[in-house]
Amino acid sequence: MTTHTHQTAPTQFVEANGVRFAYRRFGKAGGVPLLFNMHFTGTIDHWDPAVTDGLASGREVILFDNAGIGGSSGDVPTSIEGMAANAAAFVKALGLSQVDVLGFSLGGLVAQALTQAEPQLVRKLVLVGTGPRSGEGMDSLTPEAQVIFGATYDEPDHLWLKVFFTDSEASQRAGRAFLKRFRARTQDRDPESNEKVAPAQLEALGKWGAPQPNAYDYLKTITQPTLILNGHNDVIIYTINSYILFQNLPNAQLILYPDGNHGAQYQYPERFALHVGHFLDEKV
Amino acid sequence: MTTHTHQTAPTQFVEANGVRFAYRRFGKAGGVPLLFNMHFTGTIDHWDPAVTDGLASGREVILFDNAGIGGSSGDVPTSIEGMAANAAAFVKALGLSQVDVLGFSLGGLVAQALTQAEPQLVRKLVLVGTGPRSGEGMDSLTPEAQVIFGATYDEPDHLWLKVFFTDSEASQRAGRAFLKRFRARTQDRDPESNEKVAPAQLEALGKWGAPQPNAYDYLKTITQPTLILNGHNDVIIYTINSYILFQNLPNAQLILYPDGNHGAQYQYPERFALHVGHFLDEKV
Secondary structure, eight states: OOOOOTTTOOOEEEEETTEEEEEEEEEOTTSOOEEEEOOTTOOGGGSOHHHHHHHHTTSEEEEEOOTTSTTOOSOOOSSHHHHHHHHHHHHHHTTOSOEEEEEETHHHHHHHHHHHHOGGGEEEEEEESOOOTTOTTOSSOOHHHHHHHHSOOSSGGGHHHHHHSOSSHHHHHHHHHHHHHHHOOOTTOOOOOOTTHHHHHHHHHHHHHSOOTTGGGGGGGOOSOEEEEEETTOTTTTTHHHHHHHHHSTTEEEEEETTOOTTHHHHSHHHHHHHHHHHHHSOO | OOOOOTTTOOOEEEEETTEEEEEEEEEOTTSOOEEEEOOTTOOGGGSOHHHHHHHHTTSEEEEEOOTTSTTOOSOOOSSHHHHHHHHHHHHHHTTOSOEEEEEETHHHHHHHHHHHHOGGGEEEEEEESOOOTTOTTOSSOOHHHHHHHHSOOSSGGGHHHHHHSOSSHHHHHHHHHHHHHHHOOOTTOOOOOOTTHHHHHHHHHHHHHSOOTTGGGGGGGOOSOEEEEEETTOTTTTTHHHHHHHHHSTTEEEEEETTOOTTHHHHSHHHHHHHHHHHHHSOO
16 A cells, blocks of 8 residues: 555545535554644645644544535535535445544534534544634634635635634744645645535534524533644634633543634644644544 | 652752652653642642552652641741742752743642742643632532532542532542552552641632633733643533633643543543643654
């Protein structure tokens, strides 16, 4: 078997739920694979190679485009539950009976809904830069997010310097290093998301974030060992939401990094890979 | 050089500030040593060997009795600043120009005051189960702490099963394992603290916790890389105080463990040694 990396893993396809899912799979096979669930409008190629390769050194990682995103066919559902159902169908189509699930931002909502809907499918859960149903400031884009997503940038992917990093010199330097890694794969790159993706995802985000009575109760039903990670001052999904997840999940660990915004795991990729790798490897 | 452990390291003595300090020093020499600052009424022998030996595998560790505690002479100061001045004098008496500082509970307050008073002496800071000046519920013992410290126990050290662990079966099981490790050293054991210790420490705790305007401002001056750790539901120094420390310290990482009370590091000693060891080893 060849040893593929983030740079070399070929894009593969599998059919399920009427969707042709694009995915890549690489790393150390033999254990429970780690399924990555992507943020708002992102595709397979929006993951940081330092994070995926870092984690792939200890386990198999699976990156995929959910329905309607990047190289996958179908429509983006207008609910997080719909996205979770597609993710579950994708996992089963790969013939896997159990995975570890990592979700970042919107992907963290999908990861929670997937675990609620199909608890037997999920061994451990990693929730990065995300929040609970009815989380603080989650009923719509935060004021900061509206400014950041509404602005124009010299180059389109400079958007991520504002979304994922703080204004500190150290964070922006880490951001430029991230963009370099992010752009490094040039062969067999995933198509960017089309114009139908954002509106559908925003509708789903709005439903998830809408105020509901006893909104956090569902978290008590997620009993999988869970690791929650975020930066010091996430302006896209406020950091306090990571603390709320921690308070309400019965078996969760919380790790927050200094001087970080929404993408703290890209600011400290080695530290992140070590913390997540240790969490996934730990006997519980 | 013999390789000492928590069990075998001899108690040594050094004079400074008119105090004869009892201490033990062991582990991998050559780098920056890690100085342990103990909690309310505790002595050298109240540290968990799984934690001290776990950390000693990667660095030298120094356990000591501050003035008036256990085997050290002198009086317990009635202020945290006084305790910090004694700790600084002790470090200098050992001929050390810089240490990493770990403080647990009251020891975490001493660690903060030591870093404020002598920043050049402290490379990195580890704050465990502790809080800021004027922290939430820190102006006196919490109601839970009053009940726990006011009760009587079959054996005196069963107190720690209530102080450090939650009522869950898993936590109490971890607590019994901790007590076994805690009792394992029988030779050259440190004398328990005398009856003058608790009143002086309570007075110091009261001054630290008293409400003050802009109480958290001092945290901005502590620029050392800091790791903050606590359990999910610390009833002695409420967990939210760890979050407040994280919010206000300019360069802090926060790690919170599930199903933990005031002594979460004793509930998960291997995980704790890994997290702290990685933090101290990381290039910054």
